[in-house]
Amino acid sequence: MRPACRRVRHGDARRAARRGSIRLGPRLPSPVPAGSPPSPWPTPVPPAGPRPALRPAPAAARRLPLLCALLPALLLALPPALRPSGAAAAKDYAITALEIDARLAPDGGLEVSETRAFDFDGSFRHVHRTLPLREGVGYDQISVAEGGREYDEAPSGEPGTFRVSRIGDELEIRWHFRARDEARSFTVRYRVRGAVQLRDDAAVLYYQFVGPGWSRSSRSVEVRVHPPAPLPAEEIRQWWHGPLWASSAIDSGGTIVARCRLLPARTFLEARVLYPPALFPGAPAVPGPAREQILAEEARWAEAADRRREGAARAREERRARARAGRLVSLLLGTAGAFAWLLLYQRFGRRLDAAWSPPHGATGEDPGPAFVDYLMHGRQVGGMSLVATILDLARRGFLVVREQKVEERGLLGSQRAGRDHVLEFRRDRRREDAARLRPHEEELLRFLSDELGRGRERLSLTELKGKQRALAAFVPRWRKQVAAEAGELRYFDPDSLRGMSLGIAVGLVMIVLGVGVTILCGPWGLILPAAGTIVCLLSLAMPRRSPGGEHEYRRWSALREALKSAAAGAGPSGDLLARIDANMIYGLVLGVGAKRLRALAAALPAASQSSFPWYAAHGSFSGAGFADGFSSLVATAGASLGGAAGSGGGASDGGGGGGGGAGGGGGGAG
Structure with missing residues (x-):
């Protein structure tokens, strides 16, 4: 049987933010003002799951102004050898890989295992992950591991522990460790209750596996979604929302595999999947059909994504064509400008030969x-x-x-002899x-x-x-x-002064043309302003x-x-x-x-x-x-x-989630 494969439809951050406010339940049409055309982005059934967001701990937020005020004094009080240098004080991190393994259960639950690989530059002590709390969605069986070592749930904040706390309408998972200039990988596991909704004609999974709350990009993302039981790919309909370049496929057992080479920061990746209702006898039921409406919505979104994809492809080709033209124009104009300056230098800038060398020294008719x-x-x-x-x-x-x-x-009011000149x-x-x-x-x-x-x-x-x-x-x-x-x-x-003016004019023309070529054709046009600046500087030495x-x-x-x-x-x-x-x-x-x-x-x-x-x-x-x-x-x-x-002192020598609802996520390291 042939695997089903679909490209991922690009999501809009504002649409995702709007969907994030929708509760689980029957679909309601998006409110549209009277007389307005219908929106091309209808509100889908919200997915279930975590939608984390970055948020500092309240206590840390309250202490931040005081710490900022005291930090300079504390640094000055340290011995010089112990003060952090600029390079030592700076730190950053990157998410090099993300692997998500999600298994659906007959009761509509979703067991998620997220393994993130971090590359730390500097000293770090914790990472946090937040999950949104919404009606009908719950989380349990939360754990954190690193390699084969399970972290202990404890509020102490010691390395090797994690804690789960509610902050507003979010659930924060924070785990502690010590890392400095190294790569570490952590696995967070949790179970989402109510991830699948059972409709009359389909079981709907609408889940945001990566939310827009992450402030760092993920270089490589792979998501695997396993059904409760093996089934043919033809019985599954799946759509992914996120970057246009992501892709997905269904293997012979019904497992969906989605991959994204580079997931930008603040960008979500989510799935909407239709399964046979018989696979989820224990899932929470929502009366009414959903299949046809979802198919129509996804068809419209897919068409819009295809149009954007085609437009992006045309724009890329146009940029490439302009870049090729800009390279040619820049090289030709740069060469012409340099040749024109050389001609001016040969005509006006070559030093005149003076065969007579007068004696040195001041005379009675010195110029001053x-x-x-x-x-x-x-x-x-x-x-x-x-x-x-x-x-x-x-x-x-x-x-x-x-x-x-x-x-x-x-000093200290003492008197000393000095000189003055009148x-x-x-x-x-x-x-x-x-x-x-x-x-x-x-x-x-x-x-x-x-x-x-x-x-x-x-x-x-x-x-x-x-x-x-x-x-x-x-x-x-x-x-x-x-x-x-x-x-x-x-x-x-005097002729060389005129040559200097002409040389500067040539350089200024090159700079102006270079700005225009850069705007129209891209970075190749920067050759001309750089060359024009050099021509202007060389022209100043032409007299x-x-x-x-x-x-x-x-x-x-x-x-x-x-x-x-x-x-x-x-x-x-x-x-x-x-x-x-x-x-x-x-x-x-x-x-x-x-x-x-x-x-x-x-x-x-x-x-x-x-x-x-x-x-x-x-x-x-x-x-x-x-x-x-x-x-x-x-x-x-x-x-x-x-x-x-100016003489100195004397003489000198010198998406928000695409479907709203649950899923998504964010986090950070510190």
Whole structure:
């Protein structure tokens, strides 16, 4: 005889939740508002059995807020070695397999054996399983086992015990154990009274074997339903509700076998089976026929499931076709965008050859530290440019930097000697040599003397710390002014700047097209936004220096290396020593590093005092004293201006169940 086989009809969670509220008894039609079309999901005869749901124990729920409030303090009180790390504190579990063996009895009862295989990640102490309590449905003969070991029913909560308790309208089975990072399997057995209803023309089993209360998916599910006595498959009509990909068959003895490769979380799996009434002489009787109505309902549901299945198949095929098209389009557009960028780079980004290499070092016609910073750092003006420009103005006679000793407050109110630096403005020099000032230098002097200094002759650098709001408004504007002035020097090839803009435009077009391809064709379209982002970033490095800019770049690069070598060796000499004051100031924006500049200053001979007429040291001049003073000056200026200029502290180097009623279930581990 040929086994009967049916695909499982997909269940709807809302419909399942509605059915879960129906009591056992004669079928009643679903209420429909007047004038509304009839629902395509008529309410079936409710199945009998457990419909568990996840629910914390009431005592634990009451203690939860208190525990949450005390947990941080408890963790801080623990020794560091005993505090749980993030990895140790996290835990999770998976249900790798579920095997259900259900045997029907002539009195309409159902003996259920559920074996769940858990994979624990972390420490766990219990698992709970809840069964719904409904009129006409009861449970008895409850037991828990692990392997060949039976758990004892006891309220102690000790490992190897379980307890059964009523919580609201549910029966909770909770068993205790100790597990850490291991796989364990548990078997729960119980008997359902009143699982089968005896109608005039059929015995109806409507049971939810897996309910929507489980918060974890089950990777493999197998359900076997045995009749009270062997019978031919032709005498059984069976339907399964749940995922569309589940399947079922009837063997020669009348045992129904249902399998589901992956049962998602919060998804039910249930059966509706019609048996010959003679098999269940002791089942509770419900007057009236049911067979024809059930056949009509299941036929409608099967047609709807087939339509959804066919629609899902068409949608999958369409997605595959779009994915193939998206892959091709993404590869073609990505290749075209990359090729376009390479052409732009060949045209605008290749470095110009500069055959002449000028000597290193500052000269009498230096462009100024801010312009050198703009050149050396790819059209960016850093925060240290502001500090270096102030020192360069002092070197050129527009300021005097005076070092003075101050008392600083230390820990516990102690006093200690410290340094402060005062800027003394030479307004007469500023008026006489105004033509020697670049616009951004004139603006900086105006800001320091008139706005921050309020017309005074002196301004302490420590005062700047209290004027961060004014600095925050001035510094970005000053940087833009420097960049605009430096642009007139044509350090960078204007054509390469246009090439950068074109490259960024190519990248943005790739990103926009990639978003559209991703929406229409799926993940293959993400290739384009990723490639477009790379193109935009590479385009930012496309601007090339002009021949004059390349010459200047090499000159200042040579000075940077000379300063580093002098700091690591015996100190400055020759041309480097001749203009050591300017060279050290430019070293701030060249990235020589605070430690190297301090070592360089410490190696200066005493005769070098004449090189720093703009720096009025406290006391007699010495190399070590000047090194400390210069380092303190840079650190103080950097700290005072750092909040607004971003310079830091100085220079640096770097279903609900388908039929309602009984059955189903949920649970969790903890």
